Amino acid sequence: xxxxxxxLDVASVEEVTTRIAATGYISDEELATVVFLAMRMQRPLxxxxxxxxxxxxxxxxxxxxxxxxxxxxxxYEGIDASQALYxxxxxxxxLHLRALEAVAGTTDVEEAEKGLFDERFxxxxxxxxxxxxxxxxxxxxxxxxxxxxFEAFLLExxxxxxxxxxxxxxxxxxxPPLVVLTSNRTRELHDAxxxxxxxxxxxxxxxxxxxxxxxxxxxxxxxxxxEQVVTVVQQLRSDAGLLKPPGVxxxxxWARALHLLGSDELDLCRAAATLGALVKYREDDDRVRxxxxxxxxx
Amino acid sequence: xxxxxxxxxxxxxxxxxxxxLPVTQDRSLAFLAAAAELGAGRPASVRSAGHATLCxxxxxxxxxxxxxxxxxxxxxxxxxxxxxxxxxxxxxxxxPDSEDGGEGEGESDTITVAASDAEVLRQRDVAGLSAGExxxxxxxxxxxxxxxxxxxxxxxxxxxxxxxxxRRTLRATLRRMGEPGEIARRRPAxxxxxxxxxxxxxxxxxxxxxxxxxxAHRIVSGSGSAPVEVFTIGTRLxxxxxxxxxxxxxxxxxxxxxxxxxxxxxxxxxxxxxxxxDRFGARGMARGAVMVLISDGWERGExxxxxxxxxxxxxxxxxxxxxxxxxxxxxxxxxxxxVLAALPHVDDFLAGHSLATFAELMExxxxx
Numbered sequence: 001x002x003x004x005x006x007x008l009d010v011a012s013v014e015e016v017t018t019r020i021a022a023t024g025y026i027s028d029e030e031l032a033t034v035v036f037l038a039m040r041m042q043r044p045l046x047x048x049x050x051x052x053x054x055x056x057x058x059x060x061x062x063x064x065x066x067x068x069x070x071x072x073x074x075x076y077e078g079i080d081a082s083q084a085l086y087x088x089x090x091x092x093x094x095l096h097l098r099a100l101e102a103v104a105g106t107t108d109v110e111e112a113e114k115g116l117f118d119e120r121f122x123x124x125x126x127x128x129x130x131x132x133x134x135x136x137x138x139x140x141x142x143x144x145x146x147x148x149x150f151e152a153f154l155l156e157x158x159x160x161x162x163x164x165x166x167x168x169x170x171x172x173x174x175x176p177p178l179v180v181l182t183s184n185r186t187r188e189l190h191d192a193x194x195x196x197x198x199x200x201x202x203x204x205x206x207x208x209x210x211x212x213x214x215x216x217x218x219x220x221x222x223x224x225x226x227e228q229v230v231t232v233v234q235q236l237r238s239d240a241g242l243l244k245p246p247g248v249x250x251x252x253x254w255a256r257a258l259h260l261l262g263s264d265e266l267d268l269c270r271a272a273a274t275l276g277a278l279v280k281y282r283e284d285d286d287r288v289r290x291x292x293x294x295x296x297x298x
Numbered sequence: 299x300x301x302x303x304x305x306x307x308x309x310x311x312x313x314x315x316x317x318x319l320p321v322t323q324d325r326s327l328a329f330l331a332a333a334a335e336l337g338a339g340r341p342a343s344v345r346s347a348g349h350a351t352l353c354x355x356x357x358x359x360x361x362x363x364x365x366x367x368x369x370x371x372x373x374x375x376x377x378x379x380x381x382x383x384x385x386x387x388x389x390x391x392x393x394p395d396s397e398d399g400g401e402g403e404g405e406s407d408t409i410t411v412a413a414s415d416a417e418v419l420r421q422r423d424v425a426g427l428s429a430g431e432x433x434x435x436x437x438x439x440x441x442x443x444x445x446x447x448x449x450x451x452x453x454x455x456x457x458x459x460x461x462x463x464x465r466r467t468l469r470a471t472l473r474r475m476g477e478p479g480e481i482a483r484r485r486p487a488x489x490x491x492x493x494x495x496x497x498x499x500x501x502x503x504x505x506x507x508x509x510x511x512x513x514a515h516r517i518v519s520g521s522g523s524a525p526v527e528v529f530t531i532g533t534r535l536x537x538x539x540x541x542x543x544x545x546x547x548x549x550x551x552x553x554x555x556x557x558x559x560x561x562x563x564x565x566x567x568x569x570x571x572x573x574x575x576d577r578f579g580a581r582g583m584a585r586g587a588v589m590v591l592i593s594d595g596w597e598r599g600e601x602x603x604x605x606x607x608x609x610x611x612x613x614x615x616x617x618x619x620x621x622x623x624x625x626x627x628x629x630x631x632x633x634x635x636x637v638l639a640a641l642p643h644v645d646d647f648l649a650g651h652s653l654a655t656f657a658e659l660m661e662x663x664x665x666x
Contacts, residue, residue: 013336029342029346030346030349033336033343033346033347033350034346034349034350036335036336037332037335037336037346037347037350037351038350040335041328041331041332041335043328048355048356077450078450078486080452080486081452087464088464088465088468090462090464090467090468093468094468094471094478097471097472097476098476100476101475101476109472109475112472112476113472116468116472147449147450147452147586148585148586149451149452150452153452185613186613187613187614188580188585188610188613188614190585191320191354194354195322195324195325195354198328198332198350198351199349199350199351199353199354200349200350201353201355201356201359
C-alpha cells in the first residue's frame with residue numbers, strides 16, 4: 001500500500017472513528033469505513049440522507065479532527081462557476097489602472113492588461129481556495145439544489161482536482177482536498193457525478209447511538225432526560241406518520257430547550273411548550289401533541 | 299480457495315448487475331480497490347466496500363444486501379432481478395368505463411343560450427359532445443396559446459440592471475485607456491424547459507383521447523423551438539412526438555393513431571411510468587423537465603409501483619403536473635387507488651375535461 005497523498009492520513013478504520021469521536025461526532029462502523037476509503041482512495045464522498053442526520057456535521061468534524069481548514073461551498077439554484085471557483089476583484093483592478101496612469105503617465109494597453117490579471121486581483125471562491133489550502137476538507141453542501149450545469153462543472157473539478165484560469169494558468173492542489181458532497185435527495189443527481197464518488201446513505205441513528213450523540217453534543221443535559229427525549233423522538237419518527245420526522249439536530253435542540261427550562265424529567269406541560277424546537281409543521285404539531293399525550297400518560 | 303479473490307468479487311459484481319444495480323466497469327474497479335484497502339478476507343469489509351462503491355441510492359443498498367447474502371452465504375437460491383416486474387401477466391380484461399363518462403349534459407340542440415356558443419363550448423365536458431360540436435371545438439383548439447416554461451442558465455446576457463458585468467465594463471474601460479465610464483450589468487440568460495406529456499389512452503380514458511391528442515398537438519406545434527415530447531401510456535409506452543410534429547392537426551392525429559398499438563386497452567400506469575423513466579426519463583428527458591401526466595388514475599391491483607415511480611419522477615423532474623379529466627366535475631373526490639398513491643408526489647393537480655381547463659393547463663405549464 002502506498003501512502004496517501006492526503007495530508008489527512010489514516011491507518012485504519014478505527015483511527016477514523018476515534019479521531020472524529022474526539023470532536024464529539026459519534027459515527028457507526030459503516031460511516032467510518034466509507035470515510036476511511038474516501039481518504040485512502042482519494043475519492044469524493046457523497047453523503048445522502050434525511051435532513052438533520054449529520055451530513056454537514058461530519059465534514060466539520062473531519063476538518064476539526066485532522067486539524068485542516070474546512071472550506072464550505074453552499075449550493076443553490078443558479079449557482080455558477082464565478083461563485084464557486086474564482087472571480088476578479090473589479091474595483092481593485094480599476095484602482096490599479098488609475099494608479100498606473102498617475103505614476104507613469106504613459107499607458108501601454110498590453111502591459112496594463114497583463115498587470116490587471118495578476119494573482120493579487122484574484123478572489124478565490126471556495127473551490128479554488130480549497131485547492132490552494134490543501135490539505136483541506138471541501139464541503140459541497142446540498143449539491144441537489146444546484147443546477148445540472150453546475151454538476152457537470154463540479155465533475156470536471158473533482159476528476160482533476162485542478163482549476164484552469166485562462167489569464168493565470170492552472171491551479172492544482174499539491175495534495176487533493178478531501179471532498180464531501182451532501183445531498184438531501186430532493187432530486188436525483190447525475191449518474192456521472194455519483195460514479196466519481198463513494199456513496200453513503202446516513203440513516204437516523206438507533207436509540208443507543210442517538211443518546212450518545214445527544215450526550216456528546218449537549219453535555220449539560222442530564223442522562224435521564226437525554227434518554228427520555230431520545231425514546232420519545234424515536235417513537236415519533238417511526239409511528240406518528242409525520243410530514244417531516246425530526247432529525248438528530250432537532251432532538252438536540254429539543255433537549256437543550258427542555259434543559260433551559262430547568263427540567264430533568266420529561267413532562268407533558270414542558271414538552272408541549274418546547275415543541276417548536278422539534279416539529280416545524282402545523283399538521284405535525286397536532287399529531288405530536290396527540291402522540292405525546294399517549295406516551296407520557298403511561 | 300479455488301478462485302482468486304478478485305475473480306470472486308468480479309463475479310459478484312456481475313450478479314449485482316443482473317439484479318439491476320447500475321454496476322459499470324469503473325465502479326467494479328473501485329470496488330476491488332476498496333475491498334483491497336479494507337482486506338478482502340472479511341465479509342463485513344467486502345460489504346462495506348460494496349456499499350460505498352457500488353450503491354448510489356438507498357434502494358440499491360437493500361438490493362445489494364440481498365445479492366450479497368445469496369452470493370456469499372448461499373443458503374437460498376439467487377433470485378436475480380427480484381424487483382423486476384413478474385414475467386407472466388394476468389390477462390387484461392376490459393376496464394369498466396369511467397363512472398360518469400359522458401352521461402348528463404343533454405344534447406347540443408337543446409342548448410339555447412344568449413351567451414356566445416363558443417364560450418359555452420369552452421366550458422363543456424368534451425366527453426359529452428356530439429360529432430358536430432367536436433368539429434367546432436377542434437377548430438377552437440387553435441386559440442390555445444402554449445407558452446414554454448423558462449429556466450435560468452449558467453450563461454449571462456447584458457441587461458440594464460442586475461449584477462455587475464465586470465468583464466464587459468473592464469474591457470470598455472481599457473478601450474478608453476483606463477477612463478471609467480458606464481458600468482455594464484448582466485443577468486442570467488433564460489432557456490425554455492423541456493415539457494413532456496404522458497397521455498393515458500386506456501379504455502377508461504377513451505372518450506377523452508381525441509381531445510387530449512389535439513391538446514398535445516397544439517402544445518407541440520405552438521411551442522416553436524422549445525423542446526416538447528409526447529408519449530402515450532396504456533398497456534405499453536409509445537413515443538408519438540414525431541407524428542404530432544405534422545403541421546395539420548387532422549393528419550397529425552391520424553399519424554399518431556397509426557403509431558399507437560394499444561388504444562383503449564387496459565392501464566398499467568406504474569409499469570408504463572417505469573418504462574418511461576428507465577428508457578427515457580432517467581437518461582435526461584425528465585431531468586429538470588415539466589412533466590404533464592394526463593390520466594384518470596385507474597390502476598389495476600397494486601399501486602406501490604405507481605407511487606414509487608411517481609416519487610422517482612418528481613425527484614428527476616422540475617415539476618410534475620397531473621391532469622385528471624374527472625377532477626373538474628362536481629363532487630369529485632380523489633378516491634381511486636392510483637390517484638391516492640400518486641398525489642403525494644404531484645406538484646399540481648388540475649382538471650382536464652374542457653377547453654377552458656386546457657387553457658388553464660397552458661398557464662400552469664408556462665409558469666412552471
